[in-house]
Amino acid sequence: MEIAIIAHDGKKAEMVQFLNEHREILQQKNINLVSTGTTGEKVSKAGFQVTAMLSGPLGGDAQIAARVAEGKCNMVIFFRDPLDKHPHEPDILMLMRLCDVHNVALATNPTTAELLIKAI
Numbered sequence: 871m872e873i874a875i876i877a878h879d880g881k882k883a884e885m886v887q888f889l890n891e892h893r894e895i896l897q898q899k900n901i902n903l904v905s906t907g908t909t910g911e912k913v914s915k916a917g918f919q920v921t922a923m924l925s926g927p928l929g930g931d932a933q934i935a936a937r938v939a940e941g942k943c944n945m946v947i948f949f950r951d952p953l954d955k956h957p958h959e960p961d962i963l964m965l966m967r968l969c970d971v972h973n974v975a976l977a978t979n980p981t982t983a984e985l986l987i988k989a990i
């Protein structure tokens with residue numbers, strides 16, 4: 871199973887904390903993590919194996935959106951920062967739209983992400 875993890879700058883620490891709290895489940899279930907570029911760097915430093923795409927503003931969200939459309943990515947955990955502006959907002963909306971088009975689970979905050987992870 872492939873899970874995409876993405877976090878805006880104001881949410882990256884929260885993402886690392888979330889993954890640390892669920893490390894056991896993620897490892898037991900043989901999950902492949904993919905991520906946007908900078909999120910991937912942080913998560914990899916925390917000891918997780920992750921395949922990093924481009925950084926979000928350079929097309930990383932779009933790359934993950936393509937994986938969703940192609941049926942490669944089964945879940946997206948995207949800690950968005952709703953209090954910040956993002957130059958690549960169209961890519962972000964595209965990713966969320968494609969999750970809905972293809973009925974792929976999408977969590978945009980830790981509470982929802984926790985419910986999804988526990989359901990795996």
Ligand SMILES: O=C(CO)COP(=O)(O)O
Nearest residue numbers: 906907908909925926927
């Ligand atoms: O911008 C992002 C999501 O929209 C995240 O990208 P980074 O992980 O490269 O910071």
